[in-house]
Amino acid sequence: MKQQLNNPISYSIIGLESLWKTSFVNKVISATKLLKNFKINNIELVLCSGISEKQLQAITANLAYINTKIYSIHLPKDMGLNTSLITDFSSFIKFAEQNSCNLLVIHVNDSKIDLNKAHKLYKSLFKICPKLKLLIENTANITNLFESAKALKQHNNFGLTLDLEHLYLRKEDILLYQTFCNYIYNIHFRDYSPLKRYVMPGKGIIDFKKIHSFINEYYQGVITIESKFSSIKDLIICNNFMNNFLGGLN
DSSP states (O other), X not given: OOOOOOOOEEEEGGGOGGGTTSOHHHHHHHHHHHHHTTTOOEEEEEOOTTOXXXXXXXXXXXXXXXXXXXXXXXXXXXXXXXXXXXXXXXXXXXXXXXTTOXXXXXXXXXXXXXXXXXXXXTHHHHHHOTTOEEEEEOOTTOSSHHHHHGGGGTOTTEEEEEEHHHHHHTTOOGGGGGGGGGGEEXXXXXXXXXXXXXXXXXXXXXXXXXXXXXXXXXXXXXXXEOSOOSSHHHHHHHHHHHHHHHTTOO
């Protein structure tokens, strides 16, 4: 018997490939307007390196006008975890609060992470923003992810983002994450192909039946779609696949 999933859906604007050459603010606005055609109101905002506070304020104003909710914010990928980022975070925290967003995704570049050490570094930040959660993405370069993730039970301000492509690159079975299912606040839903990135879901080699089974049993949170959507046609393909996935797959 098929199991229906009721997880909320969000879209990552990283998939809007056709607008990479335009300004970041215009890219965000164009992406959200495109998504509105499908009544999609939640996004993961992927911040670029060097983004200014003025740009952040422009995004806030436009998203309020378009009535789009930022579910999660993906910090610039050149930001690490094991160094103090409090100064760099100041504008991001202000932006997150203005948009009622508590989830910040960190794409860690380090080979090893230490959440106990990171918690000490960010202690003052967490006092100011007690609801804030820094979500460690399961990137393929982290060699001690599960060992370090044990500290999640002690530090409420940290969590995990489970990225399906990195899951494949790490050569891991998704069931390994059932131990940490209470600390997963975001799933980056994307397929994997050795030929190109951000392929349409269902066009790569990910076993989505296994993913469906895991989500059905262990995860009730938001699923963030990461794939190309440079046109209405692309979104139709993505949404058709997601409807099929949520419905239990054919």
